[in-house]
Amino acid sequence: EQICKHMLDILILQLRRITDSPFDLITAQHPSKECASVKRYLDSNYGESITLDHLSALSHLNKYYLSHEFTRYYGISPISYLTHRRIEVCKNLLENTDHEISDIAHLAGFSSQSYLAQSFRKYCGMTAGEYRRSKKNQTI
Numbered sequence: 001e002q003i004c005k006h007m008l009d010i011l012i013l014q015l016r017r018i019t020d021s022p023f024d025l026i027t028a029q030h031p032s033k034e035c036a037s038v039k040r041y042l043d044s045n046y047g048e049s050i051t052l053d054h055l056s057a058l059s060h061l062n063k064y065y066l067s068h069e070f071t072r073y074y075g076i077s078p079i080s081y082l083t084h085r086r087i088e089v090c091k092n093l094l095e096n097t098d099h100e101i102s103d104i105a106h107l108a109g110f111s112s113q114s115y116l117a118q119s120f121r122k123y124c125g126m127t128a129g130e131y132r133r134s135k136k137n138q139t140i
Helices: 002-018 033-045 052-059 063-074 078-096 101-108 113-124 128-139
Strands: none
Touching (some): 033 052, 033 063, 052 063, 052 078, 063 078, 078 113, 101 113, 101 128
16 A cells, blocks of 8 residues: 555656646545435425425434535535525426426425415426427427
């Protein structure tokens, strides 16, 4: 193991000598076990009513620390990730089913159709109905 480490150090030193542009070594950031578990939970249970307190209890982490760590690893807060995940589910259902928008809101885990409308417009720049019509027009 030590020999490999020294050989890697030599390789890095040689690379630094032959390149014009300096580069820095950064450690790869992998999500913590708790953050990865929370992400898997959100991906699998997006249709349920989920709060930061619930995720905190699930991961056994303080909710502020969980939110900070999740954002650090994934670039987005857990609740924003959940909303994005729900929007993606809605887009899929809008494109591939004829369900009413209120039913789609319920299936995707939104508390109401109005919250879906507000979130959908914020993330997609249009209403769910407009999105459905635009996708149906593309297939014709």
